[in-house]
Amino acid sequence: MTGDVSDWYRHDRMPHIFCTGCGNGTVINCTLNAVNEMGWDIDNTIFVSGIGCSSRSPGYIVTDSLHTTHGRALAFATGVKMAKPEFNVVVFTGDGDLSAIGGNHFIHACRRNINMTVVCMNNMIYGMTGGQGSPCTPVGAISTTTPYGAREPVFDLAELAVAAGANYSARWTSYHVKELTKAIKTGMETTGLSFIEAMTQCPTSFGRRNKQRKVTDMIDHMRTHSILLSKKRRMEESGEKVPDDLFTVGEFVRRYRPALGVVEE
Amino acid sequence: MSRIEFMQGNIACAEGALAAGCSFFGGYPITPSTEIAEHMAKKLPKLGRTFIQMEDEIASISAIIGASWTGARAMTATSGPGFSLMMENLGYAIMTETPCVIVNIQRGGPSTGQPTMSAQGDMMQCRFGSHGDISIIALTPSSVQEMYELTVKAFNLADRFRCPVFVMSDETIGHMRERITIPDEVEITQRKPLLKGRLPFEPEDDMIPGFPVFGEGHRVHVTGLTHDMRGYPDTTNHETHATLVKRLVNKIESKKYEIADYDLVNPEAEVVFVTYGPATRTVRQLMKNRSDLKIGHLNLRMVWPFPEKLLYEFENAKAFIVPEMNLGQISREVERHTDVRVVSVPKIGGEIHTTEELLKAMEDFI
Numbered sequence: 093m094t095g096d097v098s099d100w101y102r103h104d105r106m107p108h109i110f111c112t113g114c115g116n117g118t119v120i121n122c123t124l125n126a127v128n129e130m131g132w133d134i135d136n137t138i139f140v141s142g143i144g145c146s147s148r149s150p151g152y153i154v155t156d157s158l159h160t161t162h163g164r165a166l167a168f169a170t171g172v173k174m175a176k177p178e179f180n181v182v183v184f185t186g187d188g189d190l191s192a193i194g195g196n197h198f199i200h201a202c203r204r205n206i207n208m209t210v211v212c213m214n215n216m217i218y219g220m221t222g223g224q225g226s227p228c229t230p231v232g233a234i235s236t237t238t239p240y241g242a243r244e245p246v247f248d249l250a251e252l253a254v255a256a257g258a259n260y261s262a263r264w265t266s267y268h269v270k271e272l273t274k275a276i277k278t279g280m281e282t283t284g285l286s287f288i289e290a291m292t293q294c295p296t297s298f299g300r301r302n303k304q305r306k307v308t309d310m311i312d313h314m315r316t317h318s319i320l321l322s323k324k325r326r327m328e329e330s331g332e333k334v335p336d337d338l339f340t341v342g343e344f345v346r347r348y349r350p351a352l353g354v355v356e357e
Numbered sequence: 358m359s360r361i362e363f364m365q366g367n368i369a370c371a372e373g374a375l376a377a378g379c380s381f382f383g384g385y386p387i388t389p390s391t392e393i394a395e396h397m398a399k400k401l402p403k404l405g406r407t408f409i410q411m412e413d414e415i416a417s418i419s420a421i422i423g424a425s426w427t428g429a430r431a432m433t434a435t436s437g438p439g440f441s442l443m444m445e446n447l448g449y450a451i452m453t454e455t456p457c458v459i460v461n462i463q464r465g466g467p468s469t470g471q472p473t474m475s476a477q478g479d480m481m482q483c484r485f486g487s488h489g490d491i492s493i494i495a496l497t498p499s500s501v502q503e504m505y506e507l508t509v510k511a512f513n514l515a516d517r518f519r520c521p522v523f524v525m526s527d528e529t530i531g532h533m534r535e536r537i538t539i540p541d542e543v544e545i546t547q548r549k550p551l552l553k554g555r556l557p558f559e560p561e562d563d564m565i566p567g568f569p570v571f572g573e574g575h576r577v578h579v580t581g582l583t584h585d586m587r588g589y590p591d592t593t594n595h596e597t598h599a600t601l602v603k604r605l606v607n608k609i610e611s612k613k614y615e616i617a618d619y620d621l622v623n624p625e626a627e628v629v630f631v632t633y634g635p636a637t638r639t640v641r642q643l644m645k646n647r648s649d650l651k652i653g654h655l656n657l658r659m660v661w662p663f664p665e666k667l668l669y670e671f672e673n674a675k676a677f678i679v680p681e682m683n684l685g686q687i688s689r690e691v692e693r694h695t696d697v698r699v700v701s702v703p704k705i706g707g708e709i710h711t712t713e714e715l716l717k718a719m720e721d722f723i
Contacts, residue, residue, distance in 0.1 A: 102578070105589060135574045140423070151578055151590065156571040158426065159580035159590075160419065161449050167416035171423025171431070172571070174407050175381050179427070179572060197419075200412040 097124040100134065102154045109148060111219075113307035115266035115292025119213050120149050122269060122290070123182065126277035130180075137180040140169040142194060145220045145294075146186035146213035163193030166201040166210065173208050173353040180280070181208035181353075187228035188218045191247045195227075202256030205284040207353040211276060212249060212287070215294035223297035234301040250289045254345045259284030261344040265291040265314040268341065275343065284351035291318075291339070359540045366504045366530045367392035367434075369537055370460055371400070373508030374432050376543045379458070380406040381431040383420035385413055385439060388472040389528040390462035393434035414439035418446040421457045426579065428548075428570040430512050434460035437479055438469060441486070447521055448487035449581040451605060454558070454566065456515035456548060460508070460524040462531040463682075465707055474707025475528035477634055477682040483523050484661050490602055492609040495523040495661040496618070499637035501535045507618075507658060513546035514616060518609055519565050525660065527682065529635045529709055551575055556586040558601075564608035610662055618658035619667060626653030627675045628722045631668075631691055633657040635709040636680040643712040650723060660687060665694035676700055676722045680710045 101124075110116050127137065139157040141147035142165035150157035160168045165183050173181045190198050190212050201210070217235055218224040225235040228249070229242040253261040260282040264272040272290055279286025293299065293310035304310045319334070321342035327334050364372070371393045374382070382397040394410070401408040407424070411417040414435055421431035435443065440461045450457055465471030466478045479486075483495050494514050496507040508524055515522040551557055551567035557577040558566050566586075569575035582590040583598045591597040622644075623629075630640045630652065637656045644652050653671050657664070668677065668691065677695060679688035680702035688701035702718045704710055 134576070136572060138571055151580065154576050156426070156569075156576055157578050158423065159578065159582070160422075161445055161581060164415060164419045164446065167411065167419030168423040170409070170411070170416070171381070171383060171420030171425075172427055173423075174383075174409050174420070175424035175429045175431070176427040176572065196412055197416055200416070 097121065097128050100124045100127065100153055100155070102152050105152055108152055110145065111296040113293065113295040114145070115215065115294070116146055116149060116213055118266040118269060119211060119272070119290045119292060120152065122273040123211055123276050124153070125273045126280055127182070129277055130280050132180050136178065137182065138172055139182050139184065140172060141165050141184040142189040143220075144186040144189045144218070145215070146184050147189060149184040163189055164197060165189065166194060166197040169208055170201060170204070170206055173206055177207065177353045177355045183208060183210045185210065185212050186219070187212060187214040187216060187249070188226040191227045191249055199252070199256040202253050202258040202285050202287065205257050205259055205349055205351040207283055207285070207351045209276065209279050209286045210288070212289045213292045214249065214289055215292045215298060217294050217298040219294045219297045223301065233298070235298075250287065250344045253285075253287035257349065258287045258345070259349055259351060260286035260346050262287070263289040263291065263341050263344065265318055265341060266293060267311050267314045271341070278343075278346070282346060283354060284349060359538050361536060361538050363534060364501055364537045365392060365532060365534045366498070366501045366526065367462065367532065368396050369501045369505040370434070370508045370524065370526070370531070371396035372539065373505040374458070374512070375400055375404070377430065377509040377512040378545060379430045379432050379512065381421060381424035381429040382408050382433065383411050383417045383424070383431070384433045385411055385417050385435070387414070387436045387439045389464055389531050390434045390436045390460065392531070393460060393462070414442040415446065418443040418450070418459065422446060422450050422453070422455045425455050425457050426571045430516070432458040432460065434462065436462050436464045437466045440479055440482065444482070444486045448489055448491065450521040451487065451491050452581045453579050454519035454605070455521070456519055456568070457521050458508070458511045458515055458524065459521055460526065463525065463527040465705065471707050473528065475635065475682060475709065476705060476707065477527055477686070478705070480525060480660060480683065480686045483525055490606060492606040493523065493661045494518065494520065494609060494616070495525045495659065497525050497633035497658055497660050498530055499634050499656065499658070500530065501533060501537045503658060504530055505537060505539065509543045510618070513544070516548040517546050517565070519548070519568060520609065527634055557588050558584060559586040560604055560608070564604050564611070613662035613664055614666065616659065617664040617667070619664065620654065620656040621667060621670055622654040623651060624653065624670045625673055626651045626671065627673050628719050629653030629655060629671045629674045629677050630715070631655045631657070631677050631679045631687070633660050633681070633687065635682065639680065639710045639712055639715055643715050646712055647716070650719070663690050668695050678702060678715070678718050680704065680715055680718070682709065
């Protein structure tokens with residue numbers, strides 16, 4: 093299902109700044125494969141991002157793009173899309189960018205159900221700033237600001253998007269390349285706000301401090317600790333205990349509520 | 358032909374924006390600026406343009422910057438607390454050279470202060486509130502008519518200089534109702550397009566790059582990071598940073614006398630009032646009441662960039678008297694540029710200066 097996406101890359105900006113083993117490249121590739129399959133025109137597609145590792149992604153893509161301020165990507169993207177609904181707008185964001193400083197913009201973009209695609213690279217840490225805890229840092233995980241283990245419960249971003257009103261919400265990981273690509277494409281096909289959470293490995297800032305120093309350790313952890321949403325629901329219905337350390341992947345919602353930023357016929 | 362109406366200042370601001378071709382308004386309600394958003398909410402959809410009420414002021418300025426990159430003439434309106442929230446993205450608009458208009462109908466501060474009362478307490482915030490070295494254009498109307506005209510001008514200057522432009526008004530002018538002449542048409546300065554073969558942040562002779570509208574095939578990367586002329590991040594090169602930031606400041610500062618907007622009355626006078634906004638009206642009333650006194654007056658319709666050379670036009674000046682609705686923000690700027698004595702006449706609490714107060718300030722010099 094992968095095609096040639098090299099046309100979408102800004103070759104004169106390589107090499108990129110992502111660390112060795114970072115999952116962001118995988119997510120960018122999945123997104124560009126989805127974009128390619130959608131048959132979108134480069135000059136009619138806009139990438140928007142905030143601040144953080146994930147938010148450097150638009151800089152490597154050859155379309156018009158906005159690399160904005162920390163947490164505000166969705167508000168900038170809302171301006172772009174509302175001013176010009178003909179554009180295909182894709183937002184790259186990270187867990188800290190989207191759910192901490194940008195939490196309010198996130199829920200309101202979902203509520204407005206603006207017709208754009210949001211891809212969140214959730215590496216459970218502030219990677220660019222050097223490994224501080226985020227609202228998605230798992231309980232017990234070590235970061236530079238949670239030296240004794242994170243104590244706050246994490247945000248379930250995919251569920252949050254459903255509750256706030258997005259028409260499409262899904263979660264996969266950088267291990268699930270095919271599923272992730274398909275989810276992003278389905279999101280792009282679904283009118284309204286589509287939210288795709290991509291769990292990604294950050295060996296440099298997260299893995300190093302949490303006994304997952306090797307990239308393969310982190311990817312293997314995502315593979316063995318993810319459970320398909322439908323399977324989890326089946327287990328719950330049959331009274332079977334779902335282990336606490338699993339996280340759900342799959343499609344959380346696909347619906348057709350009225351959306352903003354849709355080209356009027 | 359033009360038409361004459363009786364109109365509120367805030368409505369005149371919205372009408373000026375509509376006449377100037379504002380096609381995108383993103384805002385968040387805040388007293389005493391709300392009538393601008395309300396009027397835009399009523400008018401813009403009927404014209405096939407976009408109004409959106411954002412979740413806060415940070416989102417509002419974000420949205421107008423995003424809209425501006427699609428080629429829209431974009432605007433937001435707010436007051437002190439919302440204005441403070443916008444400061445980070447104001448810097449982003451400056452760094453990325455994004456034209457947009459920000460209206461601040463000032464109220465009493467600090468903090469929530471006096472929502473329904475007038476003030477001019479944000480004059481230094483608009484100049485220095487955002488981080489880093491910046492230059493800013495700020496227009497200051499003193500009548501409903503000027504609210505209309507300066508809003509149009511704000512859009513033109515924003516497009517010409519590729520920068521955010523402020524209309525720094527206040528509750529007094531925003532809520533004042535008076536007679537206004539509305540022209541059938543207003544002059545509109547077009548944004549300079551990016552020519553083929555030029556880079557998106559490559560300055561032309563006037564230090565301003567052509568604007569690469571999204572969707573036209575320029576494939577531009579816009580970032581608030583220090584960037585080269587291609588728009589690519591280049592954050593650790595001191596020369597790139599210094600060259601870029603100096604240009605952003607100088608593209609405005611070098612044209613300040615060309616764009617300065619003011620009235621200069623009685624340049625031979627010994628006592629000179631320097632005003633902007635409501636105090637301008639009080640000085641004019643005083644000059645009418647006391648035609649026996651020779652009163653000089655420099656009324657600034659554009660406070661930033663500050664046109665200091667205009668002070669030197671008053672060759673016989675013994676004193677510059679600066680009445681303002683704060684504790685002396687612009688009087689300090691006047692002081693910085695002259696050896697002549699500067700008398701600040703601060704007034705806070707929400708009421709405008711009276712002619713008696715100004716006369717009293719003059720007493721030592723007549």
